[in-house]
Amino acid sequence: MTLEEISRTRCFDGQQLRFRHRSGTLGCDMQFSVYLPPQASRAKVPAIWFLSGLTCTDENVMTKAGAQRYAAEQGVALIAPDTSPRGEDVPDDPDGAWDFGLGAGFYVNATQEPWSTHYRMYDYIQDELTTLIAEELPINPLRAGLMGHSMGGHGALVIGLRNPEKWASLSAFAPIVAPSQCPWGEKALGHYLGDDRDAWKAWDATELVRAGAAQKPLRIDQGEDDNFLAEQLKTPLFEHACADTGYEASIHYHPGYDHSYYFIATFIGEHIAFHAAHLRGSD
Numbered sequence: 001m002t003l004e005e006i007s008r009t010r011c012f013d014g015q016q017l018r019f020r021h022r023s024g025t026l027g028c029d030m031q032f033s034v035y036l037p038p039q040a041s042r043a044k045v046p047a048i049w050f051l052s053g054l055t056c057t058d059e060n061v062m063t064k065a066g067a068q069r070y071a072a073e074q075g076v077a078l079i080a081p082d083t084s085p086r087g088e089d090v091p092d093d094p095d096g097a098w099d100f101g102l103g104a105g106f107y108v109n110a111t112q113e114p115w116s117t118h119y120r121m122y123d124y125i126q127d128e129l130t131t132l133i134a135e136e137l138p139i140n141p142l143r144a145g146l147m148g149h150s151m152g153g154h155g156a157l158v159i160g161l162r163n164p165e166k167w168a169s170l171s172a173f174a175p176i177v178a179p180s181q182c183p184w185g186e187k188a189l190g191h192y193l194g195d196d197r198d199a200w201k202a203w204d205a206t207e208l209v210r211a212g213a214a215q216k217p218l219r220i221d222q223g224e225d226d227n228f229l230a231e232q233l234k235t236p237l238f239e240h241a242c243a244d245t246g247y248e249a250s251i252h253y254h255p256g257y258d259h260s261y262y263f264i265a266t267f268i269g270e271h272i273a274f275h276a277a278h279l280r281g282s283d
């Protein structure tokens with residue numbers, strides 16, 4: 001058995017599951033969570049992947065967003081990976097900061113030592129985990145949507161825009177849209193990828209749109225009272241790139257909402273319906 005089941009809990013007539021496995025890509029043991037809707041007991045179902053933000057594990061979205069009710073209604077699975085490699089051997093921020101290192105993999109393939117040995121979250125999500133899950137669970141890999149929050153919103157946009165053939169629809173809550181132009185992103189990309197800012201462009205959603213990324217169904221929701229909006233998230237940079245290139249993105253601002261999972265919980269049903277509409281249809 002490639003997957004070790006850690007827990008199984010009935011939820012909205014489906015199953016909330018947590019697994020451990022050895023990742024060859026990351027060189028460490030990893031955990032991830034899956035919600036299987038009741039429909040998965042009869043046939044393979046589409047899946048929506050959720051990439052979480054700084055400091056999160058696979059459990060934050062599953063325990064805080066209230067997403068399972070909507071996934072059960074729509075007949076889609078939810079998949080939540082962890083946010084970085086884990087373990088004693090995995091290097092962390094030398095100062096113990098929470099915005100880099102453990103819990104902050106930024107969904108890139110690091111090229112710089114000491115990070116490049118383990119920090120390969122892009123390959124882990126795009127190749128290893130998608131393949132493993134398609135082999136082991138009742139999930140149709142040909143119908144996959146990708147969403148995320150904050151750092152995970154950046155991850156969802158970058159992975160989806162770079163791989164339009166694999167991901168049918170993309171969405172993000174309060175994403176870091178331009179990591180090359182904000183302190184969190186400059187710190188992470190500088191350490192993981194080095195000082196050559198040209199190398200950062202392939203990991204920056206705003207740059208990918210400016211470079212002519214293929215059109216996909218794409219939705220962003222952003223709270224106007226989000227403390228991180230002005231300095232770190234910078235949604236208007238992505239809007240301007242879309243306007244300049246004719247890329248159609250559905251971007252919604254919400255007065256009064258902050259960066260928290262209360263914001264995500266408020267709009268997660270709309271995101272799941274958005275993806276489900278694009279995941280129906282022929283393989």
Ligand SMILES: N[C@@H](CCC(=O)N[C@@H](CSC=O)C(=O)NCC(=O)O)C(=O)O
Nearest residue numbers: 053054055056060098149150151152261
């Ligand atoms: N620990 C930090 C706050 C970190 C934080 O707000 N993390 C967000 C994601 S931010 C961008 O990626 C998050 O999702 N936290 C987990 C949660 O369950 O809310 C601090 O002390 O300020």
